[in-house]
Amino acid sequence: MTGSARSRRRPRRHVRAFLPLLLAGALVGPLAACGGDDPPGDAAQTTAPTSTPTAAPAPGPDEPTPTPSPSEPRSPSATTTAAPTTSAVPTSPVPTSPARTTAPAPTTYPSPSPTVRPSPTTPTPTTPSVPLPDPWTTVGEWAGLDVEAFDTDRAVVALTFDGGASDAALASILGTLREEGVPATFFVTGDFARAYPGGVTAIARAGHPVGNHSDTHVSFPDSTNAEIHDELVRADGAISALTGRATAPLFRFPFGDRTPLDIEVVNDEGYVPIRWTVDTLGWQGTSGGITTDVVRDRVRDTARPGQVVLMHVGAHPEDGSTLDADALPGMIADLRALGYGFTTVPRLLAEGR
8 A cells, every 4th residue: 555545544443441340240341333335437429420312213022131151260461342432420339327226117019910001102011022142142242341322223211220228219119110011120239139138029020130230339440350250249149049030141330430341350250231321310319409300301301212221229318318219200201202112121132232
């Protein structure tokens, strides 16, 4: 112990004991006492961009994730070819949740059987019809890319949802997708799958593909190849145990952070990274100045065939808002009014480049 630390110590208390001799054989003993304790703390968040509008005619249906594949080791010095074309935008980090003192009530998720409301403009695709290709074939076609949009002639949009922090809006989102007969693609972490197994099971039962969003939402540029491999394997194990399907080839980088080398490492593990055309910014919450109108406008103004929309299934950690879930019914109506239907990422990947 240093002198300064020693000087900060509180002086000990001295307890004196007296033994009065009033009567023979009387005896009194000494006294003693002690005590002390301490608490913990928590963390925060980031921002993102936009794109340009378009409209088009004629939509199409969709299906879930393909089958698994083995992974191969690779040299850390390997380089990659094509990198993404749009500006890099971080996804929302996984907020740390405070310690719970009471067990939360279990979330009730909607029944997977859809009560479809037909639309005059669009069919209602929810069931898979075409088998998806082997993930390794898919990776070969999309190698070196963090896919931001798909080049398709079909007037379809892919709605995607990330799950990392909480499932606060998941029941609402699944309910809306079921009622509207709209398919979507989900990317969840291993931590999310372990924390909300009922939610991940409900996503899969509703027919929505579930991709890999890493195990613990770490920054891949700050991770070694071996650490990235472990993140992917652990997440896939936790998710596939609930969905009955491997997560490959669906993957999304935590925070949206990546380098060309990270893309190559992920490709070598059998995954195609999926970015986004537009981030709704709903994750910034009302405290970040975002509203449901902002969310809807951002999606409508960037609409184009093959658009990938980024949303989240959690609530803002401070203001508790769930803007993506709240805006979803209006967003679907806006896109349908522009002539768009809905599809999933695996379907677009299966169509090839």
